[in-house]
Amino acid sequence: MPGTLVDRLPLPNLKVYTAGSVLLLSIAVYHATIVTSDPNWRANITLQRQEALAEPDGEAQLVDQAEVMPALNLNATRNLNERMVVIITFMMQEPLCMWTLINIAYCFLAVFGFLIQRVVFGQLRVSEAQRVKDKFWNYVFYKFIFIFGVINVQYMDEVMLWCSWFTLVGFLHLMGQLCKDRFEYLASSPNTARWVHVRLVGLLLGILAASTALLGVAVAWGLPAGKDTFAFMAAECLLVLMSVLHVGARYVLQQRGADAAGALAYYTHLGFDSASLVLELMHVVHMVVYSNMLVSMASLVLLMQLRHLLHELQARLRRHRLYTSLADHMSRNYPMASKEEVEKNQDNCAICWEPMKEARKLPCSHLFHNSCLCQWVQQDASCPTCRRGLAHGAPPPPPPTPPHNHLFHFDGSRYVSWLPSFSVEVTRARPSAAQLDAMVAQVLGMFPQADPAALRADLLLTRSAHLTLDNILEGRLQPPAEAPTVRPISPLEAPPAPEPAPPAPEPAPPAAEPGLDNLDVGSTSAIFSRNAPEREQNLRRRKEMLVAAARRRYLERRGEAAPPRS
Amino acid sequence: MMAGSALRRLMAEYKQLTVNPPEGIIAGPINEDNFFEWEAFITGPEGTCFEGGIFPAKLVFPPDYPLSPPKMQFLCEMFHPNIYADGRVCISILHAPGDDPMGYETSAERWSPVQSVEKILLSVVSMLAEPNDESGANVDAAKMWREDREQFNKIAEEIVRKTLDLPPP
Structure with a gap:
């Protein structure tokens, strides 16, 4: 992490930095005032510039500007405005003054960010601050790679332009990140004042507007500079837009009280997640193709990032496939409960503890919200209440995913020769019916008196004849699950018969604290x-x-x- | 993504535990700015060596609660076969269905979303009464529990007194 290294650098805090910047600016302004009060300053400067022009220097443009400037008659009445224009013009031309101007711009941005943070977020939580810091250094690192590795800028002006562009976009990125973190935090805290949300939404709208404006800038300035430049600029803006819109969408979903797992919410998240991943992926691919460099530090970094993005996209799509196949499996095998059944069932959904208007009914006749059940089954294919395996007893076409082994294979050499290849196998296998019968027979061979149904149930849980044998030997064999076998492991039946423990009725002890x-x-x-x-x-x-x-x-x-x- | 429904469920549980608490058990978020971290106080079960003590513990809930179980850690000194030296509780109800490397527990004993804070705390009370010396989170305690019950009881007594803020006898 570059961040940890930077932590140790003695960076000034915002106050010192602001004070320093303002001081520098005032020195520069003072200098400019002094110089421009000399009526002949323009002539002097131009003279210097022409001398400088003799040497090959990258400031030709500036000199042009200086010469193009209409010669002002400084002896004419100088009102304050004119004077200011003159000073600013001078400062724009003088490199040192220019740097102080740039510095003050950054300072303004920092103060602005600080104000937003104060007004909207208040004290940042530790995790939020850490996240922003990481993201910041990460961003700086990648943009450095981009400017010097990918587009390989030659001129200082160009570097300045890109830097200011990335400063603005990066600022929006960080603010968006903060909004996202804070939204997640707010969503997990029950009592937040309305105005906290209002401010956050306000900031979100602000970021939205600003990134749209930047997109406009990209169209206006980037497009004439070439399609590539435009694509680079636009991708950045779109990424910010996307993340802000995602937070906004989550807000809307939450306000509508849509169940977080409902189909609409699910597909919204899926859409945003994959869209931004795809966009980022394309952005990086574009960079690689554009830079057209095969062996360099920059390409290495980009390819690493590419790999990471691909990996994430694949993981997302895999999760989605799992989700759809589960949903499909459930809707095929476990019908929704009928209206009467739901009405007869007085209980809330046992997963979310909220009332049910619609419910899915499992073969063990336990009812749950469809979305709650879907989420649980992704973790464990069993009824939450009685633990009855859901794959068991399914009709002939075997349930597609939950009981499958997922083999994830990453073939690094497909992308670059030096990338490693690896496979990960996720085993969630449940024994097939035939295997199960064989295991039951095996155990019955040793314990003929055992109840085959109980054995079958236990084998389904242990998935191994060996473990089931242990269970029999130690008397832990589960009875077949007919009635719900939720075991709240009642403590009150467990303690050994208490010795005479007087329940201590209240003889008003002298030592008792008053009032208690x-x-x-x-x-x-x-x-x-x-x-x-x-x-x-x-x-x-x-x-x-x-x-x-x-x-x-x-x-x-x-x-x-x-x-x-x- | 899930925090909203987790929050609603935690609020419902908190309400139930407040209005209708099991005897000798109190639990709730100490600071509601973070609703995913609770403190619980459980009374040592009567007729056991932990009788009368009030044991504070921290419960940390995952954002996808109740799909995943919370983590529980005692905040006071503890000496018990199923409690690690740092206070973490090792009990099957707190284990997610997937993770059971040893194959000790059948999944029926493990976490499921129908479990709740109340059920966890009741299980912990019964664990205090009846240690399970098969899964030794604290090997010394497990050994002492098996071999030198008197010494074990003495240590437990000291811990009980500490939780009540009483000087050692």
């Missing part, structure tokens, strides 16, 4: 308040009560006196 002695340990239930600070306070209070009561009971039981409170 009328409380029973068991009854720490409370009202569930609607606002967060009150809930937090209640929780703390209940905790204190629990500890105080426990301490009191403990001392009573031991017949000890309460220690002096420190």
